[in-house]
Amino acid sequence: MTIEALPAGSTADPLALELLQSVVDVARAIFGAQASSVFLLDEEADELVFQAVSGRGEGQLVGRRFPAGRGIAGWVAVSGEPMVVDDLSANASFDRSLAESTEYVPAALMAAPLVHGNRVLGVLEVLDPVGQARGSLPELELLSLFARQAATALRFAVQPAGAAADQDAGLPVRHRAEAARLLRELEKLLG
Amino acid sequence: MTSASPGLTWRLVDKHPADIPVAADQTHAPTVLDGATGRGVRVCVVDSGVERDHPAVGRVDGSWVVVKDEAGITVEQTETGDTCGHGTACAGIIRRVAPDCELHSVRVLGERFSGTGDILLAGLSWAVRQGFDLINLSLSTTRPRFAEDLHALTDDAYFNRSVIVASAHNTHVESFPWRFASVISVGSHAEDDPDLHLYNPNPPVEFFAPGQNVEVAWLGGRTIRSTGNSFATPYITGLCARILSNSPRMTPFQLKSALYVSAANVH
Numbered sequence A: 001m002t003i004e005a006l007p008a009g010s011t012a013d014p015l016a017l018e019l020l021q022s023v024v025d026v027a028r029a030i031f032g033a034q035a036s037s038v039f040l041l042d043e044e045a046d047e048l049v050f051q052a053v054s055g056r057g058e059g060q061l062v063g064r065r066f067p068a069g070r071g072i073a074g075w076v077a078v079s080g081e082p083m084v085v086d087d088l089s090a091n092a093s094f095d096r097s098l099a100e101s102t103e104y105v106p107a108a109l110m111a112a113p114l115v116h117g118n119r120v121l122g123v124l125e126v127l128d129p130v131g132q133a134r135g136s137l138p139e140l141e142l143l144s145l146f147a148r149q150a151a152t153a154l155r156f157a158v159q160p161a162g163a164a165a166d167q168d169a170g171l172p173v174r175h176r177a178e179a180a181r182l183l184r185e186l187e188k189l190l191g
Numbered sequence B: 001m002t003s004a005s006p007g008l009t010w011r012l013v014d015k016h017p018a019d020i021p022v023a024a025d026q027t028h029a030p031t032v033l034d035g036a037t038g039r040g041v042r043v044c045v046v047d048s049g050v051e052r053d054h055p056a057v058g059r060v061d062g063s064w065v066v067v068k069d070e071a072g073i074t075v076e077q078t079e080t081g082d083t084c085g086h087g088t089a090c091a092g093i094i095r096r097v098a099p100d101c102e103l104h105s106v107r108v109l110g111e112r113f114s115g116t117g118d119i120l121l122a123g124l125s126w127a128v129r130q131g132f133d134l135i136n137l138s139l140s141t142t143r144p145r146f147a148e149d150l151h152a153l154t155d156d157a158y159f160n161r162s163v164i165v166a167s168a169h170n171t172h173v174e175s176f177p178w179r180f181a182s183v184i185s186v187g188s189h190a191e192d193d194p195d196l197h198l199y200n201p202n203p204p205v206e207f208f209a210p211g212q213n214v215e216v217a218w219l220g221g222r223t224i225r226s227t228g229n230s231f232a233t234p235y236i237t238g239l240c241a242r243i244l245s246n247s248p249r250m251t252p253f254q255l256k257s258a259l260y261v262s263a264a265n266v267h
Helices: A014-030 A071-079 A096-102 A137-157 A173-189 B086-097 B116-130 B144-159 B229-246 B252-262
Strands: A035-042 A047-055 A065-067 A083-086 A109-116 A119-127 B042-047 B062-069 B072-077 B102-107 B134-137 B163-167 B184-189 B207-210 B214-217 B223-227
Touching (some): A014 A119, A014 A137, A035 A071, A047 A071, A071 A109, B042 B229, B072 B116, B134 B229, B184 B229, B184 B252
Antiparallel strands (some): A035 A047, A047 A065, A109 A119, B062 B072
Protein backbone atom coordinates (compact mmCIF):
# COMPACT_ATOMS: atom_id res chain seq x y z
CA MET A 1 0.00 0.00 0.00
CA THR A 2 1.36 3.41 -0.90
CA ILE A 3 0.09 6.77 0.17
CA GLU A 4 1.44 9.64 -1.87
CA ALA A 5 1.20 13.36 -1.40
CA LEU A 6 -2.15 14.79 -2.44
CA PRO A 7 -2.27 17.26 -5.34
CA ALA A 8 -2.56 20.99 -4.84
CA GLY A 9 -6.04 22.11 -3.93
CA SER A 10 -6.74 19.33 -1.45
CA THR A 11 -6.03 18.71 2.18
CA ALA A 12 -3.86 15.86 3.36
CA ASP A 13 -5.38 14.30 6.46
CA PRO A 14 -3.58 11.03 7.29
CA LEU A 15 -6.82 9.35 8.32
CA ALA A 16 -8.50 10.52 5.12
CA LEU A 17 -5.59 9.23 3.05
CA GLU A 18 -5.83 5.88 4.77
CA LEU A 19 -9.56 5.76 4.03
CA LEU A 20 -9.01 6.48 0.36
CA GLN A 21 -6.26 3.91 0.09
CA SER A 22 -8.55 1.43 1.81
CA VAL A 23 -11.29 2.22 -0.72
CA VAL A 24 -9.09 1.34 -3.69
CA ASP A 25 -7.62 -1.71 -1.96
CA VAL A 26 -11.11 -3.02 -1.15
CA ALA A 27 -12.44 -2.23 -4.63
CA ARG A 28 -9.56 -4.18 -6.11
CA ALA A 29 -10.24 -7.11 -3.76
CA ILE A 30 -14.01 -7.16 -4.42
CA PHE A 31 -13.53 -7.48 -8.17
CA GLY A 32 -10.26 -9.45 -8.16
CA ALA A 33 -8.80 -6.62 -10.25
CA GLN A 34 -5.31 -5.75 -11.43
CA ALA A 35 -5.68 -2.19 -10.21
CA SER A 36 -8.07 0.32 -8.77
CA SER A 37 -7.89 4.11 -8.62
CA VAL A 38 -9.76 7.07 -7.22
CA PHE A 39 -9.70 10.27 -9.25
CA LEU A 40 -10.51 13.66 -7.85
CA LEU A 41 -12.28 16.15 -10.07
CA ASP A 42 -10.53 19.53 -10.12
CA GLU A 43 -13.24 21.72 -11.61
CA GLU A 44 -11.04 24.82 -11.79
CA ALA A 45 -8.46 23.08 -13.95
CA ASP A 46 -11.12 20.92 -15.68
CA GLU A 47 -9.01 17.86 -14.90
CA LEU A 48 -9.22 14.53 -13.15
CA VAL A 49 -6.39 13.80 -10.71
CA PHE A 50 -5.20 10.39 -9.50
CA GLN A 51 -5.86 10.48 -5.76
CA ALA A 52 -5.22 6.90 -4.61
CA VAL A 53 -4.03 3.81 -6.47
CA SER A 54 -3.93 0.12 -5.61
CA GLY A 55 -2.12 -2.45 -7.77
CA ARG A 56 -0.56 -1.59 -11.10
CA GLY A 57 0.58 2.01 -11.15
CA GLU A 58 0.66 2.22 -7.36
CA GLY A 59 3.44 4.51 -6.25
CA GLN A 60 3.79 6.45 -9.49
CA LEU A 61 0.39 7.69 -10.58
CA VAL A 62 -0.93 9.69 -7.63
CA GLY A 63 -1.01 13.35 -8.55
CA ARG A 64 -1.09 12.77 -12.33
CA ARG A 65 -3.80 14.63 -14.22
CA PHE A 66 -5.75 14.31 -17.44
CA PRO A 67 -8.58 16.33 -18.99
CA ALA A 68 -12.00 15.84 -17.42
CA GLY A 69 -14.80 15.17 -19.87
CA ARG A 70 -12.70 12.95 -22.13
CA GLY A 71 -12.34 9.21 -22.16
CA ILE A 72 -14.34 6.77 -20.12
CA ALA A 73 -13.51 8.26 -16.71
CA GLY A 74 -14.40 11.67 -18.13
CA TRP A 75 -17.74 10.44 -19.41
CA VAL A 76 -18.49 8.94 -16.01
CA ALA A 77 -17.60 12.24 -14.34
CA VAL A 78 -19.74 14.42 -16.62
CA SER A 79 -22.68 12.03 -16.91
CA GLY A 80 -22.75 10.88 -13.28
CA GLU A 81 -23.36 7.33 -14.55
CA PRO A 82 -21.31 4.18 -13.93
CA MET A 83 -19.84 2.33 -16.89
CA VAL A 84 -18.45 -1.15 -17.54
CA VAL A 85 -16.48 -1.90 -20.71
CA ASP A 86 -14.71 -5.00 -21.96
CA ASP A 87 -12.64 -6.02 -24.99
CA LEU A 88 -10.57 -2.88 -24.74
CA SER A 89 -7.35 -4.73 -25.53
CA ALA A 90 -8.42 -4.92 -29.14
CA ASN A 91 -8.82 -1.20 -29.12
CA ALA A 92 -5.67 0.58 -27.96
CA SER A 93 -7.06 3.95 -28.95
CA PHE A 94 -10.04 3.61 -26.63
CA ASP A 95 -8.88 6.17 -24.16
CA ARG A 96 -5.61 7.67 -25.22
CA SER A 97 -5.40 10.32 -22.54
CA LEU A 98 -5.77 7.77 -19.79
CA ALA A 99 -3.56 5.16 -21.45
CA GLU A 100 -0.79 7.71 -21.88
CA SER A 101 -1.00 8.84 -18.29
CA THR A 102 -1.06 5.33 -16.87
CA GLU A 103 1.23 3.60 -19.37
CA TYR A 104 -1.12 0.67 -19.03
CA VAL A 105 -4.04 -0.22 -21.30
CA PRO A 106 -6.38 -2.65 -19.56
CA ALA A 107 -8.56 -5.24 -21.29
CA ALA A 108 -11.56 -4.32 -19.17
CA LEU A 109 -12.53 -1.33 -17.08
CA MET A 110 -15.29 -0.45 -14.62
CA ALA A 111 -15.88 3.12 -13.48
CA ALA A 112 -18.42 4.76 -11.20
CA PRO A 113 -18.91 8.36 -10.16
CA LEU A 114 -18.23 9.45 -6.60
CA VAL A 115 -21.25 11.60 -5.89
CA HIS A 116 -22.16 13.80 -2.96
CA GLY A 117 -25.66 15.22 -3.33
CA ASN A 118 -25.82 16.46 -6.90
CA ARG A 119 -22.08 17.03 -7.14
CA VAL A 120 -19.59 14.66 -8.71
CA LEU A 121 -16.43 14.60 -6.57
CA GLY A 122 -14.50 12.16 -8.70
CA VAL A 123 -14.44 8.70 -10.21
CA LEU A 124 -13.67 5.23 -8.83
CA GLU A 125 -12.13 2.99 -11.45
CA VAL A 126 -11.38 -0.75 -11.42
CA LEU A 127 -9.05 -2.15 -14.11
CA ASP A 128 -9.07 -5.72 -15.36
CA PRO A 129 -11.48 -7.34 -12.93
CA VAL A 130 -11.61 -11.17 -12.96
CA GLY A 131 -13.68 -12.72 -15.74
CA GLN A 132 -16.89 -13.37 -13.87
CA ALA A 133 -16.98 -9.81 -12.57
CA ARG A 134 -17.06 -8.34 -16.07
CA GLY A 135 -19.89 -6.86 -17.98
CA SER A 136 -22.98 -7.82 -16.01
CA LEU A 137 -25.68 -5.67 -14.49
CA PRO A 138 -25.15 -6.99 -10.90
CA GLU A 139 -21.47 -5.95 -11.08
CA LEU A 140 -22.47 -2.51 -12.29
CA GLU A 141 -24.81 -2.29 -9.30
CA LEU A 142 -22.15 -3.52 -6.85
CA LEU A 143 -19.61 -1.05 -8.17
CA SER A 144 -22.11 1.79 -7.83
CA LEU A 145 -22.99 0.80 -4.27
CA PHE A 146 -19.34 0.66 -3.31
CA ALA A 147 -18.70 4.00 -5.01
CA ARG A 148 -21.36 5.52 -2.78
CA GLN A 149 -19.40 4.38 0.25
CA ALA A 150 -16.18 5.66 -1.27
CA ALA A 151 -17.81 9.04 -1.94
CA THR A 152 -18.64 9.32 1.73
CA ALA A 153 -14.97 8.83 2.54
CA LEU A 154 -13.89 11.22 -0.20
CA ARG A 155 -16.35 13.85 0.99
CA PHE A 156 -14.46 14.51 4.17
CA ALA A 157 -11.07 13.36 2.97
CA VAL A 158 -10.63 15.92 0.24
CA GLN A 159 -12.06 19.38 -0.28
CA PRO A 160 -11.53 20.32 -3.92
CA ALA A 161 -10.59 23.85 -4.82
CA GLY A 162 -13.66 25.96 -5.51
CA ALA A 163 -15.96 23.75 -3.47
CA ALA A 164 -16.43 26.26 -0.68
CA ALA A 165 -20.09 26.85 -1.42
CA ASP A 166 -20.85 23.21 -0.94
CA GLN A 167 -18.59 22.50 1.99
CA ASP A 168 -19.91 21.13 5.18
CA ALA A 169 -18.19 20.44 8.44
CA GLY A 170 -17.60 16.78 7.55
CA LEU A 171 -18.38 13.89 9.85
CA PRO A 172 -17.58 14.17 13.52
CA VAL A 173 -14.23 12.64 14.47
CA ARG A 174 -15.85 9.63 16.16
CA HIS A 175 -17.87 8.88 12.98
CA ARG A 176 -14.76 9.18 10.85
CA ALA A 177 -12.91 6.73 13.08
CA GLU A 178 -15.87 4.38 12.86
CA ALA A 179 -15.95 4.67 9.05
CA ALA A 180 -12.23 3.90 8.91
CA ARG A 181 -12.69 0.90 11.20
CA LEU A 182 -15.54 -0.47 9.05
CA LEU A 183 -13.50 -0.16 5.88
CA ARG A 184 -10.50 -1.87 7.49
CA GLU A 185 -12.76 -4.74 8.62
CA LEU A 186 -14.23 -5.04 5.14
CA GLU A 187 -10.72 -5.15 3.72
CA LYS A 188 -9.80 -7.98 6.14
CA LEU A 189 -12.95 -9.93 5.27
CA LEU A 190 -12.09 -9.75 1.59
CA GLY A 191 -8.60 -11.04 2.33
CA MET B 1 -54.69 38.79 -18.50
CA THR B 2 -52.38 37.49 -21.22
CA SER B 3 -53.80 36.22 -24.46
CA ALA B 4 -53.10 32.63 -25.43
CA SER B 5 -51.13 31.61 -28.46
CA PRO B 6 -53.43 31.47 -31.51
CA GLY B 7 -52.38 27.89 -32.11
CA LEU B 8 -53.80 26.66 -28.85
CA THR B 9 -57.19 24.97 -28.79
CA TRP B 10 -59.06 25.10 -25.50
CA ARG B 11 -62.43 23.67 -26.57
CA LEU B 12 -64.26 22.52 -29.69
CA VAL B 13 -67.23 24.85 -30.24
CA ASP B 14 -66.91 26.31 -33.71
CA LYS B 15 -66.10 23.10 -35.54
CA HIS B 16 -67.62 19.66 -35.94
CA PRO B 17 -66.06 16.18 -36.14
CA ALA B 18 -66.15 16.30 -39.91
CA ASP B 19 -64.06 19.49 -39.79
CA ILE B 20 -61.16 17.80 -38.03
CA PRO B 21 -60.46 14.55 -39.88
CA VAL B 22 -57.28 12.76 -38.93
CA ALA B 23 -55.44 10.54 -41.41
CA ALA B 24 -54.14 7.81 -39.12
CA ASP B 25 -52.17 4.63 -38.93
CA GLN B 26 -53.70 1.91 -36.81
CA THR B 27 -52.09 0.93 -33.56
CA HIS B 28 -51.23 -2.73 -33.70
CA ALA B 29 -48.46 -4.97 -32.58
CA PRO B 30 -45.66 -4.52 -35.10
CA THR B 31 -45.31 -8.27 -35.45
CA VAL B 32 -44.25 -7.97 -39.03
CA LEU B 33 -41.45 -5.48 -39.31
CA ASP B 34 -39.74 -7.31 -42.18
CA GLY B 35 -38.71 -4.65 -44.63
CA ALA B 36 -39.12 -1.91 -42.03
CA THR B 37 -35.63 -0.42 -41.94
CA GLY B 38 -36.20 3.02 -40.50
CA ARG B 39 -36.10 4.60 -43.95
CA GLY B 40 -37.37 8.16 -43.92
CA VAL B 41 -37.21 8.48 -40.14
CA ARG B 42 -34.99 11.26 -38.73
CA VAL B 43 -33.14 10.28 -35.55
CA CYS B 44 -30.93 12.51 -33.40
CA VAL B 45 -28.42 11.24 -30.83
CA VAL B 46 -27.90 13.76 -28.02
CA ASP B 47 -24.65 12.60 -26.40
CA SER B 48 -20.84 12.88 -26.68
CA GLY B 49 -20.86 13.15 -30.48
CA VAL B 50 -20.61 10.41 -33.10
CA GLU B 51 -17.37 9.31 -34.74
CA ARG B 52 -17.28 10.00 -38.46
CA ASP B 53 -16.97 7.11 -40.91
CA HIS B 54 -17.29 4.44 -38.24
CA PRO B 55 -18.11 1.18 -40.05
CA ALA B 56 -20.79 0.27 -37.51
CA VAL B 57 -22.45 3.68 -37.77
CA GLY B 58 -22.14 4.59 -41.43
CA ARG B 59 -23.49 7.86 -42.69
CA VAL B 60 -24.04 10.66 -40.17
CA ASP B 61 -26.36 13.21 -41.79
CA GLY B 62 -25.61 16.08 -39.45
CA SER B 63 -23.16 16.79 -36.60
CA TRP B 64 -23.71 19.62 -34.14
CA VAL B 65 -22.17 20.75 -30.88
CA VAL B 66 -23.49 22.89 -28.04
CA VAL B 67 -20.97 25.60 -27.20
CA LYS B 68 -21.01 27.62 -24.00
CA ASP B 69 -18.95 30.78 -23.75
CA GLU B 70 -19.20 34.35 -22.46
CA ALA B 71 -21.79 35.15 -25.14
CA GLY B 72 -24.08 32.36 -23.97
CA ILE B 73 -25.00 28.95 -25.30
CA THR B 74 -25.15 28.27 -29.03
CA VAL B 75 -25.50 25.20 -31.24
CA GLU B 76 -23.02 25.01 -34.11
CA GLN B 77 -22.20 22.58 -36.86
CA THR B 78 -19.04 20.63 -36.12
CA GLU B 79 -16.54 18.42 -37.88
CA THR B 80 -15.32 16.91 -34.61
CA GLY B 81 -16.42 13.40 -33.81
CA ASP B 82 -16.86 11.84 -30.41
CA THR B 83 -15.02 12.79 -27.22
CA CYS B 84 -15.27 9.42 -25.48
CA GLY B 85 -17.11 6.81 -27.56
CA HIS B 86 -20.46 6.77 -25.78
CA GLY B 87 -22.41 8.62 -28.47
CA THR B 88 -20.83 6.46 -31.17
CA ALA B 89 -21.94 3.36 -29.24
CA CYS B 90 -25.55 4.60 -29.14
CA ALA B 91 -25.50 5.54 -32.84
CA GLY B 92 -24.14 2.10 -33.76
CA ILE B 93 -26.98 0.32 -31.97
CA ILE B 94 -29.59 2.51 -33.69
CA ARG B 95 -27.94 1.81 -37.06
CA ARG B 96 -27.93 -1.94 -36.40
CA VAL B 97 -31.64 -2.01 -35.55
CA ALA B 98 -32.82 0.54 -38.14
CA PRO B 99 -30.16 0.46 -40.89
CA ASP B 100 -31.78 3.01 -43.20
CA CYS B 101 -32.77 5.72 -40.74
CA GLU B 102 -31.35 9.24 -41.02
CA LEU B 103 -28.84 9.80 -38.19
CA HIS B 104 -27.87 13.14 -36.68
CA SER B 105 -25.72 13.99 -33.67
CA VAL B 106 -25.66 16.86 -31.22
CA ARG B 107 -22.77 16.83 -28.78
CA VAL B 108 -23.58 17.99 -25.26
CA LEU B 109 -20.62 16.40 -23.43
CA GLY B 110 -16.89 16.74 -23.71
CA GLU B 111 -16.16 20.45 -23.78
CA ARG B 112 -15.72 21.45 -20.16
CA PHE B 113 -16.98 19.68 -17.10
CA SER B 114 -18.96 22.57 -15.67
CA GLY B 115 -22.43 23.50 -16.79
CA THR B 116 -23.36 20.12 -18.15
CA GLY B 117 -26.99 20.49 -17.05
CA ASP B 118 -27.69 23.62 -19.05
CA ILE B 119 -25.76 22.31 -22.05
CA LEU B 120 -27.84 19.12 -21.98
CA LEU B 121 -31.01 21.21 -21.81
CA ALA B 122 -29.85 23.43 -24.69
CA GLY B 123 -28.93 20.47 -26.88
CA LEU B 124 -32.18 18.65 -26.23
CA SER B 125 -34.16 21.83 -26.79
CA TRP B 126 -32.41 22.37 -30.12
CA ALA B 127 -33.17 18.81 -31.19
CA VAL B 128 -36.84 19.24 -30.33
CA ARG B 129 -37.01 22.49 -32.32
CA GLN B 130 -35.54 20.70 -35.36
CA GLY B 131 -38.50 18.33 -35.24
CA PHE B 132 -36.56 15.08 -35.29
CA ASP B 133 -38.92 12.11 -35.28
CA LEU B 134 -36.86 10.42 -32.57
CA ILE B 135 -34.32 11.76 -30.08
CA ASN B 136 -32.08 9.28 -28.27
CA LEU B 137 -31.00 10.54 -24.86
CA SER B 138 -28.85 8.04 -22.99
CA LEU B 139 -28.19 10.71 -20.37
CA SER B 140 -29.95 12.42 -17.52
CA THR B 141 -29.32 15.09 -14.92
CA THR B 142 -29.76 14.72 -11.17
CA ARG B 143 -29.98 18.48 -10.67
CA PRO B 144 -33.54 19.40 -9.66
CA ARG B 145 -33.19 22.96 -10.96
CA PHE B 146 -33.36 21.63 -14.52
CA ALA B 147 -36.38 19.39 -13.89
CA GLU B 148 -39.07 21.98 -14.55
CA ASP B 149 -37.57 23.16 -17.85
CA LEU B 150 -36.95 19.58 -18.95
CA HIS B 151 -40.53 18.67 -18.11
CA ALA B 152 -41.89 21.52 -20.23
CA LEU B 153 -39.52 20.61 -23.03
CA THR B 154 -40.47 16.93 -23.09
CA ASP B 155 -44.15 17.91 -23.16
CA ASP B 156 -43.46 20.19 -26.13
CA ALA B 157 -41.67 17.34 -27.87
CA TYR B 158 -44.56 14.97 -27.20
CA PHE B 159 -47.19 17.31 -28.62
CA ASN B 160 -45.02 18.06 -31.66
CA ARG B 161 -44.45 14.38 -32.46
CA SER B 162 -40.81 14.41 -31.56
CA VAL B 163 -40.39 11.30 -29.45
CA ILE B 164 -37.66 11.40 -26.78
CA VAL B 165 -36.35 7.96 -25.84
CA ALA B 166 -34.55 8.43 -22.52
CA SER B 167 -32.35 6.20 -20.38
CA ALA B 168 -33.22 5.58 -16.77
CA HIS B 169 -30.31 6.24 -14.43
CA ASN B 170 -28.21 3.15 -13.75
CA THR B 171 -28.37 3.62 -9.99
CA HIS B 172 -31.24 4.27 -7.62
CA VAL B 173 -31.26 8.03 -7.86
CA GLU B 174 -33.80 10.55 -9.09
CA SER B 175 -32.78 12.10 -12.38
CA PHE B 176 -34.47 13.67 -15.39
CA PRO B 177 -36.00 13.58 -17.98
CA TRP B 178 -36.59 9.80 -18.04
CA ARG B 179 -38.97 10.19 -15.05
CA PHE B 180 -41.55 12.03 -17.18
CA ALA B 181 -44.50 10.29 -18.84
CA SER B 182 -44.04 12.29 -22.06
CA VAL B 183 -40.85 10.39 -22.90
CA ILE B 184 -40.28 6.70 -23.55
CA SER B 185 -38.06 5.58 -20.66
CA VAL B 186 -35.77 2.58 -20.93
CA GLY B 187 -33.74 0.37 -18.59
CA SER B 188 -31.72 -2.82 -19.14
CA HIS B 189 -32.77 -6.43 -18.80
CA ALA B 190 -30.22 -9.20 -18.27
CA GLU B 191 -31.56 -11.69 -20.84
CA ASP B 192 -29.32 -12.96 -23.63
CA ASP B 193 -31.84 -12.35 -26.44
CA PRO B 194 -30.51 -9.31 -28.36
CA ASP B 195 -33.96 -8.54 -29.78
CA LEU B 196 -36.08 -8.81 -26.65
CA HIS B 197 -37.94 -5.90 -25.18
CA LEU B 198 -40.23 -5.97 -22.17
CA TYR B 199 -42.86 -3.68 -20.67
CA ASN B 200 -42.36 -2.80 -17.01
CA PRO B 201 -45.67 -3.15 -15.13
CA ASN B 202 -44.20 -0.92 -12.42
CA PRO B 203 -43.16 2.31 -14.15
CA PRO B 204 -41.73 4.98 -14.26
CA VAL B 205 -39.20 2.97 -16.28
CA GLU B 206 -41.59 1.81 -18.99
CA PHE B 207 -39.51 -0.58 -21.11
CA PHE B 208 -36.54 -2.88 -20.71
CA ALA B 209 -34.18 -3.78 -23.56
CA PRO B 210 -30.81 -5.52 -23.99
CA GLY B 211 -28.18 -3.64 -21.99
CA GLN B 212 -25.86 -6.26 -20.60
CA ASN B 213 -22.52 -7.00 -22.20
CA VAL B 214 -23.59 -5.49 -25.52
CA GLU B 215 -21.14 -5.20 -28.40
CA VAL B 216 -21.01 -1.52 -29.25
CA ALA B 217 -19.17 0.74 -31.68
CA TRP B 218 -16.32 2.70 -30.09
CA LEU B 219 -13.56 5.12 -31.04
CA GLY B 220 -11.11 4.32 -33.80
CA GLY B 221 -13.59 2.34 -35.88
CA ARG B 222 -13.51 -0.48 -33.31
CA THR B 223 -16.03 -2.19 -31.10
CA ILE B 224 -16.01 -3.00 -27.37
CA ARG B 225 -18.49 -4.67 -25.02
CA SER B 226 -20.32 -2.58 -22.49
CA THR B 227 -23.18 -2.70 -20.01
CA GLY B 228 -25.82 -0.22 -18.94
CA ASN B 229 -29.14 1.43 -19.64
CA SER B 230 -27.33 3.69 -22.09
CA PHE B 231 -27.24 0.82 -24.57
CA ALA B 232 -30.76 -0.48 -23.98
CA THR B 233 -32.15 2.93 -24.94
CA PRO B 234 -30.87 3.10 -28.54
CA TYR B 235 -32.27 -0.39 -29.13
CA ILE B 236 -35.75 1.00 -28.38
CA THR B 237 -34.98 4.11 -30.46
CA GLY B 238 -34.08 1.87 -33.39
CA LEU B 239 -37.22 -0.21 -32.91
CA CYS B 240 -39.31 2.97 -32.88
CA ALA B 241 -37.61 4.05 -36.13
CA ARG B 242 -38.61 0.77 -37.76
CA ILE B 243 -42.21 1.09 -36.56
CA LEU B 244 -42.40 4.69 -37.77
CA SER B 245 -40.97 3.81 -41.16
CA ASN B 246 -43.92 1.44 -41.60
CA SER B 247 -46.46 3.78 -40.00
CA PRO B 248 -45.15 7.34 -40.29
CA ARG B 249 -48.38 8.96 -39.08
CA MET B 250 -48.27 7.32 -35.68
CA THR B 251 -48.49 9.71 -32.75
CA PRO B 252 -46.15 9.37 -29.75
CA PHE B 253 -48.89 7.68 -27.71
CA GLN B 254 -49.56 5.20 -30.53
CA LEU B 255 -45.86 4.49 -30.77
CA LYS B 256 -45.69 3.79 -27.06
CA SER B 257 -48.74 1.52 -27.39
CA ALA B 258 -47.08 -0.34 -30.26
CA LEU B 259 -44.05 -0.98 -28.06
CA TYR B 260 -46.38 -2.10 -25.27
CA VAL B 261 -48.40 -4.58 -27.29
CA SER B 262 -45.28 -6.01 -28.91
CA ALA B 263 -43.38 -6.49 -25.62
CA ALA B 264 -42.59 -10.17 -24.99
CA ASN B 265 -44.27 -10.17 -21.58
CA VAL B 266 -47.56 -8.57 -22.70
CA HIS B 267 -50.14 -11.19 -23.67
